[in-house]
Amino acid sequence: MRLNEKVAIVTGASSGIGVGIAEVFAEQGAKVACVARRQEEGESVVRSIRDQGGNAVFIQCDVSSEDAVLAMVQKTVDAFGRIDVLVNNAGVNFVRAFEEMTVSDWDRVMEVDLRGTFLCTKACIQLFLKQGTGNVVNIASVHTQACLPGAAPYDAAKWGMVGMTKALAVEYASQGLRFNCLSPGLIDTQIWKDIQDGAEDLDACLKHWRANIPMGRVGTIREMGLATAFLASDDASYITGANLMADGGMTSQLISREI
Ligand SMILES: NC(=O)c1ccc[n+]([C@@H]2O[C@H](COP(=O)([O-])OP(=O)(O)OC[C@H]3O[C@@H](n4cnc5c(N)ncnc54)[C@H](O)[C@@H]3O)[C@@H](O)[C@H]2O)c1
Numbered sequence: 001m002r003l004n005e006k007v008a009i010v011t012g013a014s015s016g017i018g019v020g021i022a023e024v025f026a027e028q029g030a031k032v033a034c035v036a037r038r039q040e041e042g043e044s045v046v047r048s049i050r051d052q053g054g055n056a057v058f059i060q061c062d063v064s065s066e067d068a069v070l071a072m073v074q075k076t077v078d079a080f081g082r083i084d085v086l087v088n089n090a091g092v093n094f095v096r097a098f099e100e101m102t103v104s105d106w107d108r109v110m111e112v113d114l115r116g117t118f119l120c121t122k123a124c125i126q127l128f129l130k131q132g133t134g135n136v137v138n139i140a141s142v143h144t145q146a147c148l149p150g151a152a153p154y155d156a157a158k159w160g161m162v163g164m165t166k167a168l169a170v171e172y173a174s175q176g177l178r179f180n181c182l183s184p185g186l187i188d189t190q191i192w193k194d195i196q197d198g199a200e201d202l203d204a205c206l207k208h209w210r211a212n213i214p215m216g217r218v219g220t221i222r223e224m225g226l227a228t229a230f231l232a233s234d235d236a237s238y239i240t241g242a243n244l245m246a247d248g249g250m251t252s253q254l255i256s257r258e259i
Helices: 016-025 039-051 067-079 103-133 152-175 188-195 204-212 222-234
Strands: 005-012 031-036 054-061 085-089 136-139 177-184 243-246
Touching: 005 016, 005 067, 005 103, 016 031, 016 039, 016 054, 016 067, 016 085, 016 152, 016 177, 031 039, 031 067, 054 067, 054 152, 067 103, 085 103, 085 222, 085 243, 103 152, 103 222, 136 152, 136 222, 152 177, 188 204
Parallel strands: 005 031, 005 085, 031 054, 085 136, 136 177, 177 243
Antiparallel strands: none
16 A cells, blocks of 8 residues: 555645545555644544544644644644654635735735645654654645646645745755645536536536546545655655646646637
């Protein structure tokens, strides 16, 4: 098993991609701290992992709060004795025209997507250095290659995540630590449901997205889990500072096509 006996923190593990990552990690032998704000949903994810024979605990935490993050990292160590992998997956996004955007809109995205990534990474780094091993996978987005209108704070935060990933990869490579990004394309989560629910013509909506994804389908949370597990595992031992696209070819297509 790729992650046998590794201890991993997965943030935002109460829904969507975070659940896929936590499930695959547990399946591949990791002990998983499932971190999220929503207790009921988080505990239900942990129950389901345990029912499948996996080892997981739920830790409630708002990743934008330094005190909460420090307590979460301590609880992980109390539960499992060490930390090998941190997956910064918690994130928020919304679509709004830039001229209508407020300072609190900007802050909300920055606080979770960028500050949360900074706080969780900082809270683990001393332990990683003491252990002489440890790696971080930051869940960024295809928005780190190409953008859509109305997502300026999200794009700025996700590009910031990539910048921080590369900076830390360079800073800590000689001390045995690795830092990488996984950038999902359109994944079968709430956002894909919202896109379909909001479509005036569902058939046209499906055709549009299929045409804009060379593989002709959205990705699954399990596929994101598998790609993250690869980056977090020793199979990726010579990979650091990377931003791996997991997007069915979306960002390799030169022209987005309208149907
Ligand atoms: N779904 C996609 O198509 C897609 C595409 C590209 C990138 N992403 C990225 O993948 C990650 C997961 O997205 P998702 O679609 O699964 O979203 P989601 O909304 O289903 O999950 C996000 C998770 O983060 C948690 N979260 C939000 N704020 C938090 C906070 N302050 N503290 C702790 N947890 C918090 C939520 O409770 C939830 O568990 C995000 O970083 C997102 O930007 C998603």
